[in-house]
Amino acid sequence: MRTTFRSRLLTTTLFVGAVMAAGSASAQQVDSTVTPGAPAPGVVTQEGADTAPTATGDIVVTGTLIKNPNLVQATPVKVVGADEIDLQQANVAEELLRELPGITPSIGSAVNNGNGGASFANLRNLGSNRNVVLLDGVRLVPAELNGRFDLNNVPLALIDRVDVLTGGASTTYGADAVSGVINFITRRNFAGLEANVSQQISEEGDGSVFRADVTIGANFDDGRGNAVFSIGYQESDPIYQGARDYGFLALSSGTGGGGGSGTAVPSRFSIPGQGTRQVNADGTAFRPGNAFTAFNFNPFNVYQTPFDRFNIYGAANYEVSDDVEVYTRGIFSKNTVSTIIAPSGSFGVAVDIPLNNPFLTDALRNTFCSANGISAAACAAAANPTLTPGDAGYQTVTSALFRRATEVGPRVSEYSTQFFDYRLGARGAITDTIDWDVFGSYGESENLQSIQGYTLNSRVADSFLANNTTSCFDGTAAGCVPINWFGPQGNATWTDAAVDFLNETSTVRTRTTLAQARATISGDFGVASPLSDNPISFAVGGEYRRYSASQASDTLAASGDLGGAGGPAPNITGGYDVYEAIGELIVPLIQNRPFFQDLTVEGGIRYSSYTIDAAGDPGFNTTTWKAAGSWTPFNGLKIRGNYARAVRAPNIAELFSPVTTGLTNLQDDPCATFDDNGNRIRPNPTGTLRAICLAQGASAANVDSIAQPISGQANSTGGGNLLLDPEVGKSWTAGVVFTPTFVPRLSISVDYFNIKVDGAITSPAPGDAISACFGATGTNSPTSAACTSIRRDPLTGGLNGDPNTTPGLFLSLSNLGRLETSGIDVTANYAHDIGFAKLSLAGSMTWTDKSTFQATAASFNRDCVGYYSANCGQPIPEWQWSVRGTATVEGVDISLLWRHIGSTRYEGAAGDFVARGFDEDSRFIFEGTLPASAGRLAGRQVNFNRIEAKDYFDLTTRFNVAENLTFTAGIQNLFDIEPPLVGGEAGSTTFNSGNTFPSTYDAIGRRYVMAAKIRF
Structure with missing residues (x-):
């Protein structure tokens, strides 16, 4: 997996050649896309946004249905232009968005274990299900049952700009727009004709990303119509964690040494009264004590998921008369995302081991017998190789098996998605100042997950049921092969037939549809305020949306029989209808008066009625509204503010998912006395703590030997709830926009935002469930519901194990949650011509x-600003910024992007760590010199409790090599900044x-990108 010096040298040589080509072409006079007076590349305010017609001829102003090219709203909108997209050379929309301040990285190309084949955006860290992604102001069919649109389907080659609006936008766009909208x-x-081709590769020579797009468009019939067609292809190769020194070995956050998984090789078995014990290297006996060698799963995982995409976009508009225009738009995309994780196996599956199993040595058998109270004589008699189930003297012992089936190979889930969305509409004029617009659209998304390399828990159990090396007992699955689970990795029993018996391919098919229609009338009344020049504008309309979604799993996936799949994938079907009435009004009150160059107020309201596809469910009705205003006392200064009431209706997953057991994250189990490497960390539980552990399902035989959750993952149980109501968000913003006349081409905006969500549809964080029982705010009673709702593995007493016997933490959905976020956004833009160069910032x-x-x-x-943990998820820095400076010299653009991510610390290090659910033993993680067990990183000084601020720089050069040919060369992560280490x-x-x-910080390292664009 390691990259050779030769490949790195080749990559560097190619880049140097590109830079030399840039220098030789710099004498050519070309028109740069950055010109003085125009918005600089980067994030600009709405004041710098272009509201010209889209590919379908539509005028889109994000945040309102009133189509007015001269309108600048009171709601702040960040705008990312096509020039910034071109300079960043982002290949998918998620990569572009994750680097914007105010957007928390969500599921995307850097997520491997947890990526369902789609990419999302998380605005303001309120959840990727609380913002709406639009294309030209219109929703598209979501990718999954949570109602989220897959950003992999955005046709970046056709995108002119991206508008990001903060705060409740449900009045304009309907439910879900609680934190805002992202409008492409x-x-x-x-x-x-425009054709683009680009190639990206890391300095290590891996992670190649190739992308090509061709767009063709034409006006016809003397300009009455326009049609555009675009086709694109992208292919991304994986980058394995094992290909980087900092990712090669899984590190324990608690010790700094080699961590990994307790589902290891050789096998571990639960032994009553002894916890779990690992078989020694030759498989003849158990190792002394509880310590074991963890399995290093990192080399199998990836920092960049493999991705292939083929997409088509087409749009057209035609004026059938002076007053009527028809328009249409269609999108099709087929993409495949592959996730690659470490081999499957038995993750605490309960197995019955016959005492005459042919692979049991006398030492192993005697240990099992002694721990299970079987006399030496009975144990010896049960070793008779002729005994079969039902015979007198035949005996078994039950144990939880932890063993990685490395012989089967890695687990690979291939997510193949086919997506299309078609829109057809017409618009026209009623009067000179009033227009109408009617459209309908329909979209489908189908995702087929092909699950490969997973062993079946039932067949693992069957493979123990044998008294010889060639055949299993009657009653086992067809084709059963006895396997030596006690022996070393790759022992002789791991034949092709054995691998074929254990391993099956499974599928899960997810299908979603969205049908919608909207009719609006907008314009102005032809009347104005006595003190205003511009008339009062309005929009009224109605909207209908029909959502349906289903998840269909085969028997293996639905039953939870796949080893290491994290629980079953249940069959789910549901849907709902929404009928809505909309009204918006913009009233210029005072214009062109002393201290009142402009004073405008605006408002809107939307009434929605939901019908749920569930017997006896009456549905629900919601009302959202907004009020805003802006005041420009004189040229160069605008003061603005808005208040909005938004709602988010429960989605299909939240309503219709059955209760199942899966995985959550938990580093510390208060009942545990051993860490996840089998080393003692605290005394055996006593008193009330011991009583609680026993009440939760631990037994007297295992309560003193409970281990911490394996790899920081514990079982959890939860599901949907048909009794959920819509959650309510209340947001307001207040700010100023400064465009001084004495400094031409300078604009500065400062906006405060505050968003609160009451009745939030949430489930408790793992720390909440633990704290409710064990913490300072907990009941500390073995009979309390908060404690007895936690259910443990009867074999080990831990919170890992077979989902059928170990529900773990109970994390149910309810409307009891509350979310709040607040802060300040600052945007600044400046451009200046200094004669020999044009500068923009x-x-x-x-x-x-x-x-x-x-x-x-x-x-x-819990306030997560400045923290990271299993409760907070990923780091939420207090400060983030992105600054781009561009110089145009002799027609060549040289641009530098500076991204800053502020410092954060582990949540357990907070001053109020006890109230947050941490105890003295778990509030801190490793700090110091990494030990020898850290492998290649041994000797490095680290502090896993803190992540220092990170600054990344991307350098891009863009120039014309011919009249219609533009070449771009860039270095991303210019100084090759390594990601922070936290285990x-x-x-x-x-x-x-x-x-x-890896979604927040660059785990790939320095990368080179080259791109060419030809235009006719």
Whole structure:
């Protein structure tokens, strides 16, 4: 897996050649896309946004249904233009968005274990299900049952700009827009041919990303119509964690040494009264004590998921008369995302071991017999190789098996998605100032997950049921092969027939549909305020949406029989209808008066009626509204503010998912006396603590030998709830926009935001469930519901194990949650011509004051700003900014992007750690010199409790090599900044992977990108 020096040398040579080519072409006079007076590349304010027609001729102003190209709203909107997209050379929309301040990285290309084949955006850290992603102001069919749109389907080649609006936008766009909207605006009437091709590769020579797009458009019938068609292809190769020194070995967040999984090789078995014990290297006896060699799963995992995409986009509009225009738009995408994780196996599955199993040595058998109270004579008699079930003297012992089936190979889930969404509409004029617009659209998304390399728990159990080496007992599955689970890795019993018996391919098919229709009338009344020049504008309309979704699993996936799948994938079917009435009003009150160059107020309201596809469910009705205003006392200064009431209706997954047991993240189990490497960490539980552990399902035989959750993962049980109501969000913003006349081409905006969500549809964080029973705010009673709702593995007493016997933590959905976030956004833009060069600067900064989550009124109100943990997920820095500076010299653009991510610390290090659910033994993780067991990183000084601020720089050069040919060369992560090390249990598994947080920090290293664009 390691990259050779030769491949790195080749990559560097190619880049140097590109830079030399850039220098030789710099004498050519070309028109740069950055010109003085125009918004600089980067994030700009809405004041710098272009509201010209889209590819379908539509005018889109994000945040309102009133189509007015001169309108600048009171609601702040960040805008990312096509030029910034071009300079960043982002290949998918998620990569572009995750680097914007105010957007927390969500599921995307850096997520491996937890990626379901789609990419999402998380605005303001309120959850990726609380913002709406739009294309030209219209929803598209979601990718899954949580109602989220897959950003992999955004046709970036056609995107002119991206608008990010903060705060409740449900009045304009309906439910789910609690934290805001992300609106991708397609390019306006396109005529000509444009072809793009790009190649990206890391300095290590891996992670190649190839992308090509071709777009063609034309005007026809004397300009009455326009049609555009685009086709694209992308292919991304994986980057394995084992290919980086900092990711090669799974590190324990608690010890700093080699961590990994307790599902290891050789096997571990639960022994009554002794915890779990690992078989020695030759399989003849158990190792002394509880310590074991953990399995290093990191080399199998990836920092960049393999990805293939083929997409088509087409749009057209035609004026059938002077007053009527028809328009259409269609999108098709087929993409495949592969996730690759360490081999499957038995993750605590209960197995019955016949005492005459042919692979049991006398030492192993005697240990099992002694621990299970079987006399020496009975044990010896049961070893008779002729005994079969039902015979006198035949005996078995039950044990939890932890063994990695490395012989089967890695677990691979291939997610193949086919997506299409088609829109057809017409618009026209009623009067000179009033227009109408009617459209309908329908979309489908189908995701087929092919699950490969997973062993079956039932067949693992069957493979023990034998008294000889060639055949299993009657009653086992067809084709059963006896396997020596006690022996070393790859022993002779792991034949092709054995692997075929254990391993089956499974499938899960997820299908979603969205049918919608909207009719609006907008314009102005032809009347104005006595003190205003512009008339009062309005929009009224109605909207209908029909959502349906299903998840269909085969028997293996639905039953939870797949080893290491994290629980069953149940069959789910559901849907709902929404009928809505909408009204918006913008009233210019005073214009062109002393101290009142402009004073405008606006408002809106939307009434929604939901019908749920469930017998006896009456549905629900919601009302959202907004009120906003802006005041420009004189040219160059605008003061603005808005207040909005938004709602989020429960989605299909939250309503219809059955209760199942899966996995959550938990580093510390208060009942545990051993760490996840089998080393003692605290005394045996006594008193009330011991009584609680026993009440939760631990037994007298295992309560003194409970181990911490394996790899920081514990079982949890939860599901949907048809009694859920919509949650309510209340948001307000207040800010100023400064565009001084004495400094031309300078604009600065400062906006405060505050968003609160009451009745939030949430489930408790793992720390909440533990704290409710064991913590300072807990009941500390073995009979309390908070304690007895936690259910343990009867064989080990731990919170890992067979989902059928170990429910773990109970994390149910309810409307008892509360979320709140607040902070300040600052955006600045400046451009200047200094004669020999044109300079531009664009920057966006977010200061996050709070980001709180409270699961119930009795739970701790957890503020995650400045922290990371399994409860908070990934790091939420207080300060983030992104600044791009561009110089155009002799027609060549040289651009530098600076991204800053503020410092954070482990949540257990908070001053109020006890109230947050941490105890003295778990509040801190490793700090010091990494030990020899850390492998290649041994001797490095680290502090897993703190992540220092990180600064990343990307350098891009862009120039014309011919009249219609533009070439771009860039270096991403210019100074090859390594990601911070925190081990593998410092956050949620989805985002804490490869010893770091690869969605937040660059885990790939320095990368080179080359791109060419030809235009006619």
